[in-house]
Amino acid sequence: xxxxxxxxxxxxxxxxxxxxxxxxxxxxxxxxxxxxxxxxxxxxxxxxxxxxxxxxxxxxxxxxxxxxxxxxxxxxxxxxxxxxxxxxxxxxxxxxxxxxxxxxxxxxxxxxxxxxxxxxxxxxxxxxxxxxxxxxxxxxxxxxxxxxxxxxxxxxxxxxxxxxxxxxxxxxxxxxxxxx
Amino acid sequence: xxxxxxxxxxxxxxxxxxxxxxxxxxxxxxxxxxxxxxxxxxxxxxxxxxxxxxxxxxxxxxxxxxxxxxxxxxxxxxxxxxxxxxxxxxxxxxxxxxxxxxxxxxxxxxxxxxxxxxxxxxxxxxxxxxxxxxxxxxxxxxxxxxxxxxxxxxxxxxxxxxxxxxxxxxxxxxxxxxxxxxxxxxxxxxxxxxxxxxxxxxxxxxxxxxxxxxxxxxxxxxxxxxxxxxxxxxxxxxxxxxxxxxxxxxxxxxxxxxxxxxxxxxxxxxxxxxxxxxxxxxxxxxxxxxxxxxxxxxxxxxxxxxxxxxxxxxxxxxxxxxxxxxxxxxxxxxxxxxxxxxxxxxxxxxxxxxxxxxxxxxxxxxxxxxxxxxxxxxxxxxxxxxxxxxxxxxxxxxxxxxxxxxxxxxxxxxxxxxxxxxxxxxxxxxxxxxxxxxxxxxxxxxxxxxxxxxxxxxxxxxxxxxxxxxxxxxxxxxxxxxxxxxxxxxxxxxxxxxxxxxxxxxxxxxxxxxxxxxxxxxxxxxxxxxxxxxxxxxxxxxxxxxxxxxxxxxxxxxxxxxxxxxxxxxxxxxxxxxxxxxxxxxxxxxx
Numbered sequence: 001x002x003x004x005x006x007x008x009x010x011x012x013x014x015x016x017x018x019x020x021x022x023x024x025x026x027x028x029x030x031x032x033x034x035x036x037x038x039x040x041x042x043x044x045x046x047x048x049x050x051x052x053x054x055x056x057x058x059x060x061x062x063x064x065x066x067x068x069x070x071x072x073x074x075x076x077x078x079x080x081x082x083x084x085x086x087x088x089x090x091x092x093x094x095x096x097x098x099x100x101x102x103x104x105x106x107x108x109x110x111x112x113x114x115x116x117x118x119x120x121x122x123x124x125x126x127x128x129x130x131x132x133x134x135x136x137x138x139x140x141x142x143x144x145x146x147x148x149x150x151x152x153x154x155x156x157x158x159x160x161x162x163x164x165x166x167x168x169x170x171x172x173x174x175x176x177x178x179x180x
Numbered sequence: 181x182x183x184x185x186x187x188x189x190x191x192x193x194x195x196x197x198x199x200x201x202x203x204x205x206x207x208x209x210x211x212x213x214x215x216x217x218x219x220x221x222x223x224x225x226x227x228x229x230x231x232x233x234x235x236x237x238x239x240x241x242x243x244x245x246x247x248x249x250x251x252x253x254x255x256x257x258x259x260x261x262x263x264x265x266x267x268x269x270x271x272x273x274x275x276x277x278x279x280x281x282x283x284x285x286x287x288x289x290x291x292x293x294x295x296x297x298x299x300x301x302x303x304x305x306x307x308x309x310x311x312x313x314x315x316x317x318x319x320x321x322x323x324x325x326x327x328x329x330x331x332x333x334x335x336x337x338x339x340x341x342x343x344x345x346x347x348x349x350x351x352x353x354x355x356x357x358x359x360x361x362x363x364x365x366x367x368x369x370x371x372x373x374x375x376x377x378x379x380x381x382x383x384x385x386x387x388x389x390x391x392x393x394x395x396x397x398x399x400x401x402x403x404x405x406x407x408x409x410x411x412x413x414x415x416x417x418x419x420x421x422x423x424x425x426x427x428x429x430x431x432x433x434x435x436x437x438x439x440x441x442x443x444x445x446x447x448x449x450x451x452x453x454x455x456x457x458x459x460x461x462x463x464x465x466x467x468x469x470x471x472x473x474x475x476x477x478x479x480x481x482x483x484x485x486x487x488x489x490x491x492x493x494x495x496x497x498x499x500x501x502x503x504x505x506x507x508x509x510x511x512x513x514x515x516x517x518x519x520x521x522x523x524x525x526x527x528x529x530x531x532x533x534x535x536x537x538x539x540x541x542x543x544x545x546x547x548x549x550x551x552x553x554x555x556x557x558x559x560x561x562x563x564x565x566x567x568x569x570x571x572x573x574x575x576x577x578x579x580x581x582x583x584x585x586x587x588x589x590x591x592x593x594x595x596x597x598x599x600x601x602x603x604x605x606x607x608x609x610x611x612x613x614x615x616x617x618x619x620x621x622x623x624x625x626x627x628x629x630x631x632x633x634x635x636x637x638x639x640x641x642x643x644x645x646x647x648x649x650x651x652x653x654x655x656x657x658x659x660x661x662x663x664x665x666x667x668x669x670x671x672x673x674x675x676x677x678x679x680x681x682x683x684x685x686x687x688x689x690x691x692x693x694x695x696x697x698x699x700x701x702x703x704x705x706x707x708x709x710x711x712x713x714x715x716x717x718x719x720x721x722x723x724x725x726x727x728x729x730x731x732x733x734x735x736x737x738x739x740x741x742x743x744x745x746x747x748x749x750x751x752x753x754x755x756x757x758x759x760x761x762x763x764x765x766x767x768x769x770x771x
Contacts, residue, residue, distance in 0.1 A: 006742050007670050008473065027370055030318070035310060042311045073499060080496035086315040086335060089370040 015071035019048065020095040021102060021172050022079065023180055027087035028054050028062040035085055036064060045070060045078050049104070049147070051169040061089065065172050067147075092180045099175040105168045106150045107132070108141045112161030120160045127153045138163070189360060193322045194219035194353040197286060200329035202229045203361055206257050208248065208621050209233070210241035214261025215301060216288025219353040233621055233650060236642035238265050240614040242272020243640065246281045247615030250601045251576055252622045253407055255282035255336045262288045263301030266347075267308060271608060274312040276343035278605025279430060280405050282336040283343035285313075291351040292320055305347045314342030320349070322357035330366040339373025340494040341405055373493065377510035382519050384506045385465070385489045390527035392463035394535045395423045398446065401430030401604065402468020402492060403512045404597040410434070410513035411597045414467060417520055422529055424539055426454035428469045429589055430604040437593030443539070444548070447475040448740050449586040452547035452749055453539055458483050459746035460538070466490045468512045471501040472605070481745035491515045547738040547751050548590050557707050559584065559659045559730040563591035563631065566657060569714045574626045575599065578615040580636030581607045583665035583736045588631040610639030613656060617643055620652040627655070627718060634660040634684055644697045647723040655717050655724045661732045662687060669735045673760060674742075690727035699723035 026032050033052055040047050049067040054060070068078060075093070083091045094100035108129070110120050117139070124131065124141050127149070133140035143153050147170060154165055174180065191199065197220050201209065210233045213221045224232050235241040238260045245256025260269055266287040276283045290299040306318045315335050317328045328346055336344045389395060397418060403410045411434040418425050418441050425435050426443040435442060444451035446458055458464065464486045469475070471490075476482045479501055488504040490497070491512060498507040508515050550560045563584075577592060578601040579585040585602055594600050601619060603611035612630040620628040630637075637658055647654050668682040694701030700722050704713040710728070717724045737752035741763040750763045 006674070008742065027368060031306060031310070034307070038311055073503070076499055077496060080494075080498070080500075084340075084494060084496050086368050086371045 013071065015073065017069050018072060018075060018095075019067065019069045020075050020093055021100060021170060022066045022068065022082070023092045023094055023172055024064040024066065024082055025089040025180065026062050026064060027089070028060040029087055032062070032087050033064070035087070036066075036082065039081055039085070040068070040078075043077075043081065045074065049169040051104075051171050065170055067170050090180060092174075094172045094174065097174050100172050101175060102146050102170050102172045103144055104147055104150060104170045105142065105144045106154070107166045108143060108154060108157055109138065109163040109165070110141070110157055110161045111138045111163050113137055116160045120157060123153070123156050123160075129153065187358075189358050190356060191359055192219065192223075192354060192356050193319075193325050193348060194223045196322070196325050196357070196359045197329065197348070197353070198223045198227060198230060199359055200326065200333075201257065204330075204333045205254075206230055209257040209259050210235055210244045210248070210618065211259030212238050212241060212261065212265060214265050214288065216262035216290060216350050217259060217265075217286075217353075219350065220259060220286070220288070220348075232259070233617070233646065235614065235617075235646050237640065238268035239271050239610070240617070240640055240643040240646065242269050242283070242285070243275070243608070243611050243614035244618030244621070244643070244646075245283050245285075246272060246276050246279075246611070247578055247601050247618030248622045249276075249281050249283060249618075250404075250615075251598050251619045253598065255284050255333060255341075256618065258283060258285040260285070260287055261301065262290055262305065263303045265301075266305040266345075267303060269345075270308060270312060271606075273309055273343045273345065275603050275606040275608045275611065277312050277314065279603065280341050280401060281343065282341035284332050284336050285343060285345045287345055287347045288353070289318065289347045289349040292349045293351070295349065305345065309345045312343070313345050314340075316345035316347065318347045318349075319352055322352050322355040325352065325357065326359045327366045330362040331368070333362070334367050335371065339371075340402075374495075374509050375493070375511040375514050377491065377508040377515035377518055379518070381506055381508045382515065382522055385508060385519060386522045386527050388463050388487050388489060388506060389421060389423075389465065389523065390530055392423075392530055393532060394460060394462040394538075395421070395465065395530075395532060396443075396457045396461040396463075397423050397425040397465045397467065398427070398458065398469055399425060399431045399434055399467040400428040400469025403431055403434040404468075406468065406493075406512035408597065410468070410511075410516060413513060413516035413520060415439070417516060417523075420520065420523060420529065422532065423465075424457055424536070426450070426457065428472070428475055428604070429602060431469060432589060432600045433594035433597040436595040438595060445589050447472075448477070449590065449736055449738065451590075452545050452738055452751060453542035455740065455746040455749055456542045457539055461486045464488045466492075466504070467516065468492060470497045473501070476501060477740045477745050478743055483746070545751060547749070549752055550734075553731065554707055556731045557704065557710060557728060559587050559661065559734055560591055561707060562659060562710060562728050562730055563587050565710050566629070566631070566714055567592045569711060569718065570627060570629070573718075574623075576601065576616075576619045576623060576626055576628045578602065578612040578619060578628070578630045580612040580630070580632045580639075581609045582633045582636060582667075583661075583669065583734075584631055584633040584636075584659040586666075586736045587659070592631070609636040613637055613640045613654075614643045614646075616654040616656070617646050617652055620647070620654050621650070624652075628653075629655040629657050632656055632658045633665060634658055634662060634687055635664040638688070641693075644694075644699060644723060644725070648698050651722075653721050653723055655726060657717070657726045658690060658728055659730050660687070660690070660727050661730050661734065663732060666736065672735070690725045694725035697723075697725070699725060701725050701727070703727040703729065705729045
């Protein structure tokens with residue numbers, strides 16, 4: 001027994017950490033995002049990425065996509081805790097469906113001249129990134145893809161004069177005809 | 181009421197609030213006035229359907245409403261002002277959330293145009309109370325108010341019950357709009373608590389129960405919250421199966437303490453037989469409890485060889501701390517009813533005679549024993565006498581938090597649900613006295629006793645004044661050991677007996693204090709005087725502060741030391757210095 005003297009039972013669990021993408025349909029009303037975020041901070045869960053926007057205007061329904069990490073037990077808790085919130089309609093674990101498509105959009109600003117500029121354009125083409133702004137000494141690229149692809153693109157841009165990146169976070173949807 | 185047109189549903193926001201209370205059958209509310217709720221107080225003044233109980237501090241209102249709710253099964257209602265009124269309610273809201281108590285708290289807010297301006301007595305009430313409520317609302321339009329109020333009552337009392345806050349800016353209280361009576365469409369479409377358990381899961385559970393050789397039923401506050409039918413069904417299930425049953429602190433009374441299958445409470449200060457049965461069982465049926473850390477001890481050694489069935493209305497309680505084999509999501513009464521039906525139709529009561537023989541051996545260890553003393557009152561003895569002398573009476577018990585709370589749970593036998601009001605989850609010192617006020621408001625002719633500690637009771641002592649004002653004859657039975665006993669116990673066990681700030685220096689003279697409040701003060705210092713003094717307390721139809729001077733250094737056993745499993749309990753007979761030192765590894769100098 002090596003735990004410090006405590007009125008609580010100290011235990012460490014060493015379950016593997018998993019990454020899951022959750023889609024949460026919520027009633028779009030004041031404070032709903034604060035509830036969701038507060039749940040994560042209050043209970044010590046992780047948010048790797050979060051996107052939110054109204055998706056069904058007439059019904060005031062918003063879709064929140066959260067990428068989170070945790071042990072399988074924690075992931076299960078997160079889903080239940082989200083699901084029991086009053087304005088939450090549904091929680092779907094996109095990762096568990098095995099058929100989810102995940103995309104995010106990034107805008108990547110580069111500054112440079114000469115060889116770097118040419119190389120950046122060449123790479124952008126390979127990654128299907130579009131130029132959406134240009135000056136004689138800079139570019140802004142728009143790139144869409146899964147997070148890994150975007151990470152890779154940003155890594156490649158770094159030595160070529162990367163200035164800044166703005167990313168939307170992950171949006172996800174399940175393949176096939178059914179909705180969530 | 182201040183109608184401005186011929187349409188009887190046209191009224192001010194303040195009038196709507198009172199009207200909604202009436203429509204929801206609310207007879208009593210607990211509150212404290214202030215600038216941002218004056219229009220509502222004005223409406224209250226002009227009617228007589230809802231009685232307002234004026235407390236001395238908003239926290240008192242919250243706990244009183246909790247006591248009211250727990251003893252009646254109806255939601256407790258609180259009305260407080262903005263800013264400090266709302267922040268003082270945070271503790272009761274958090275308390276009610278942890279213990280699943282239905283509360284509807286209406287807070288005043290500064291006028292809409294001042295929100296965000298740091299106005300006088302402004303605070304972000306919905307922001308502050310968001311994590312300590314089941315749900316909350318800020319109402320910006322008077323025409324939304326009726327809908328929100330009706331939904332608030334529904335959310336508070338349906339599914340897993342809990343506290344809700346409706347924050348109403350002052351201009352919304354003044355504004356006129358259209359009221360409507362409660363209707364189904366007032367509730368979020370996204371809120372659909374599940375009541376009925378899955379039939380397949382219930383079949384699996386019955387199969388497990390029927391095949392059990394060493395079963396135990398572990399019930400909790402969910403059974404009490406579900407209503408009297410759940411307790412009745414739980415008793416029937418015990419009768420039909422013949423299984424032993426234990427309960428959490430919150431669930432006491434759902435199964436009677438005098439029942440032959442009763443093992444006593446389980447957990448950190450539970451009985452040896454209850455904890456051993458939990459540890460050694462092969463099938464565990466958990467009904468409306470949540471495997472809290474005070475129950476499980478170290479989770480990796482918790483009941484290692486059992487199949488676990490878990491009935492709970494809240495899916496997030498499932499697999500939170502302990503992985504279970506057969507989860508059943510639904511209301512306790514609903515699921516127990518179905519489960520009993522299937523059991524009676526398809527299963528046979530298993531032979532568990534050898535298991536009961538084992539239980540008998542554990543019982544024989546007599547884990548609640550204590551050394552009798554004829555000179556000083558032992559706290560255990562005081563509770564035993566209190567229990568004996570109130571037997572057969574219509575009694576409600578509330579407690580504060582600490583050693584006295586555990587002794588009350590161990591030594592006071594509860595025969596019925598809704599008779600035991602204690603702060604289990606949050607562990608709020610100061611809960612018991614105001615809770616007793618609330619219980620007594622709901623049950624004016626019953627005997628309501630707050631089993632208190634000298635430290636806890638001072639946290640909300642001001643509510644004695646409320647009891648006097650409304651002639652509520654609550655009995656505050658203080659086990660006075662001049663210490664914050666439970667904290668001291670941990671200091672003795674874990675922190676080398678360095679009693680850092682746990683001695684109650686400068687205690688008030690509780691008898692004189694009683695006099696100052698205008699209630700009755702009684703003191704008992706000798707075991708021989710105790711019965712007479714308790715009788716006097718029971719007989720007097722006025723509020724009583726009872727100063728029961730008990731052994732100062734008595735500690736609460738049995739006990740599961742931290743980091744230990746259920747089968748590693750420390751029993752009172754063995755709790756000498758060496759055994760205690762060994763049990764609490766770290767081996768620091770002890771008592």
